[in-house]
Amino acid sequence: MADDIGDTLTALEAVVNDRLAAGDGTASYVASLAAKGRGKIAQKLGEEATETIIAALTEDDAALTGEAADLVFHLTVLLAERGLGWDAVAAELARRHGTSGHAEKAARPQ
Ligand SMILES: N=c1c2ncn([C@@H]3O[C@H](COP(=O)(O)OP(=O)(O)OP(=O)(O)O)[C@@H](O)[C@H]3O)c2ncn1[C@@H]1O[C@H](COP(=O)(O)O)[C@@H](O)[C@H]1O
Numbered sequence: 199m200a201d202d203i204g205d206t207l208t209a210l211e212a213v214v215n216d217r218l219a220a221g222d223g224t225a226s227y228v229a230s231l232a233a234k235g236r237g238k239i240a241q242k243l244g245e246e247a248t249e250t251i252i253a254a255l256t257e258d259d260a261a262l263t264g265e266a267a268d269l270v271f272h273l274t275v276l277l278a279e280r281g282l283g284w285d286a287v288a289a290e291l292a293r294r295h296g297t298s299g300h301a302e303k304a305a306r307p308q
Pocket residue numbers: 210213214217225226227228229242267268271
């Protein structure tokens with residue numbers, strides 16, 4: 199796996215898509231999770247988010263890093279199961295880049 203975050207996420211996404219396509223839950227965690235349905239993937243994402251919050255508030259940097267990786271991995275699975283990828287997320291972040299969150303919120307229709 200590459201060191202660059204974009205390359206890392208792209209490589210992870212490719213593996214996840216391969217596992218989803220293969221559908222062999224005995225050999226693959228991704229496939230076994232997907233076999234339980236989108237709701238289960240979403241539930242796991244929520245659990246990992248909670249664990250990340252707890253780590254941020256009570257644990258050391260290594261624990262927080264591990265939980266953050268679990269969170270991003272499960273988000274990758276959820277996006278892939280919906281047929282989406284990090285390209286779409288990156289495009290949305292690029293579209294927002296340079297616009298202050300305060301300015302964006304103030305410009306929303308009332
Ligand atoms: N990055 C990950 C990754 N991070 C976390 N996990 C797994 O995510 C699972 C969830 O962790 P938990 O501790 O919550 O598991 P659990 O308590 O058994 O979950 P529950 O059954 O209780 O819901 C564990 O089995 C972890 O091993 C991952 N599994 C896979 N990957 C990547 O996905 C690729 C494909 O994996 P497979 O589909 O297993 O081949 C791998 O090569 C990796 O690159």
